[in-house]
Amino acid sequence: MIEVKNLTKSYGNKHAVNDISFTVNQGEILGFLGPNGAGKSTTMNILTGYISSTSGTAKIDGHDILDDPIEAKKHIGYLPEHPPLYPDMTVQEYLEFVYQLKKARQPMKAHIDDVCRRVKITDVQKRIIKNLSKGYQQRVGLAQALIGNPEVLILDEPTVGLDPKQIIEIRNLIKTLGQRHTIILSSHILPEVQAVCDRVIVINKGKLVADDTAENLSHNLTEDFRYIARIEGPEEEVEKLLQGISGIVEVQSLGQKEPGVCEYSLEAEPGSDVRRELFKRLADRNYPLLGLKTTELTLEDIFLQLTQDSSAEQKTDGGNH
């Protein structure tokens, strides 16, 4: 449904997007994950024909966005980073305008009402957009993208500015939309992408660093090998004991948290489960284990890991040439 090949966008000699290729199949929900300035919005702006790529091609349903823009755009609903709203119009007027702009064919009133119901803005349909809260404006932006029922939805950070309850609602909405539409959405938030997307693309500094299913990605990256343990007992002795456990490669004391109780950060060898051994050893010496939690990898950790991997690959690449 969406076919991107060697997409590059340069500003001066800076690459905002650097040689990105991927495809999205019909009915798939693809997540774009990346830190600020990674090139997510730029890629989406190219896909939707807002800006042109410096080189490379993007095809929507077989129509090249540069050669056949009108046909390609007919298949796309786009929610940009800043929802493109006319503040002086009412929600209804605005959606009618978008309906005409997109030359939608559904019966107008019923279609707009239906879209409003889906994104839950029926109660503000007659209000002027500039008086709506940020979250509602975001939803009007989403409604705008749904007008005309386009096959492809491109959503740039669709849950930004929403409260937690709305975030869950919108995520569920996107999931249901995914049954009928092909969707690309961008996000900074890994759990969000995991919750919603079938497949995830990670971009960093304009480069594609990973393209995998959400499960694989999180599985590969969040193996339980880092723990925070809270243990009662003399700090130095406990530390020595922990270091003696086979499978633990690094121990770091995080200092006293309660009287006589310290926290330690443990790093285990990937793949080895040290939890039972840890409990046994501590029980033997009568140092109560008061808490043990796995530290989840943050997005930063994942980027760090992925970008380190990719720069290592590049080095070997360079060596081969």
Place this chain on the structure above:
Amino acid sequence: MLAILKREMSNYFTSPIGYIFLAVFYFFAGMFFTSVLAANTTDITYVFSSLFTVLVFIIPLLTMRSMSEDKKQKTDQLLLTSPLNLSGLVAGKFLAAFLMYCIALAVTVVYSLIRAAFAVPEWPVVIGNILGALLLGAALISIGVFISSLTENQLIAAVGSFAVMMFILMIDGFASLVPIPQIASIITSLSFMSRYNDFVTGILNISNILFFISIAVVFNFFTVRVLEKRRWG
């Protein structure tokens, strides 16, 4: 294009700009017309010859937001990703401003008819005046829309358009300052004023008609180019 035209029109009437434009136009048109009545002639040429100066002040009001506002509000992201080509977009914006201008100009038609009730006017002159005013307006509006596409600040667009139109208004004066006659004659050939005055005096000259139409077409084309270029930026 129709969607754009419709939205722009309703925008003129939801913001004060449309009303200010019409009010100022009607005020001056009314004032000139009463002075014509007071002078007790059927010659409405006076109304139209002053029109140019008024337009220099109020056309920028009409066009300052045309393209700049979309850039600022990021609504251009909606317009440029819709299945609509750029010429349709620019045509919609241009026609909306032109339609507003026609609504304003309609009052002068009414005045002319009122005069006709008193005495038989010279119809070719009246028609020439109205046609000239339409063409001059179209040319100035296309220039205003073009300037508005160069910035996202409507104030800059307004002041810029005003400056450019003022220059166009006074171009004959500048020409007379140029010592080299060849260059001076090139400048005068670009004069809006002398061509417009032909219409005002009832001279219908095909080259004048084509001149204003070409200006309008060329500047609308430039606006399309600006949008295209921005995409490649």
